[in-house]
Amino acid sequence: MLRKYAYAWITLAFFTVSIGLHWGFGWFAFVDEAQSHGQAPELGPYLVEMGRDTFENWQSEFLQLLWQVVGLAYFLYVGSPSSKENDDRMEAKIDALLELVGEDRGKALIDQLDEKHLRHHGHARVHGNGGK
Numbered sequence: 001m002l003r004k005y006a007y008a009w010i011t012l013a014f015f016t017v018s019i020g021l022h023w024g025f026g027w028f029a030f031v032d033e034a035q036s037h038g039q040a041p042e043l044g045p046y047l048v049e050m051g052r053d054t055f056e057n058w059q060s061e062f063l064q065l066l067w068q069v070v071g072l073a074y075f076l077y078v079g080s081p082s083s084k085e086n087d088d089r090m091e092a093k094i095d096a097l098l099e100l101v102g103e104d105r106g107k108a109l110i111d112q113l114d115e116k117h118l119r120h121h122g123h124a125r126v127h128g129n130g131g132k
Contacts, residue, residue: 019054026050 002009027046034041099106 022054023050026053 026049027041030046030049031041095110098109101109
């Protein structure tokens with residue numbers, strides 16, 4: 001179990017240590033600021049301030065990274081023009097080479113490959129829809 005999910009365990013350890021250090025040093029800074037104003041540090045205001053600071057950090061870093069990873073993966077998956085550009089060009093070249101084998105034989109090979117890879121006129125079909 002430990003070796004199989006080693007990346008997740010290491011990530012969890014980094015997260016736990018970093019969030020612990022963040023909140024620990026935040027407490028020291030909060031106590032220092034409260035004492036500099038002649039006040040006693042209280043847990044309630046500290047939790048509010050640290051919660052706000054943690055959320056601001058996550059919002060700026062985590063959501064930005066999430067958008068970059070998920071947004072890029074989504075647009076590559078749905079086939080934006082920039083992600084399909086090279087595939088379409090390569091497929092057209094391969095189709096042209098197969099047609100050089102002989103018009104009938106080449107087209108038969110292209111049709112066979114398209115059927116095998118669930119493609120119809122250069123576009124993927126969804127599985128389980130009966131080829132519609």
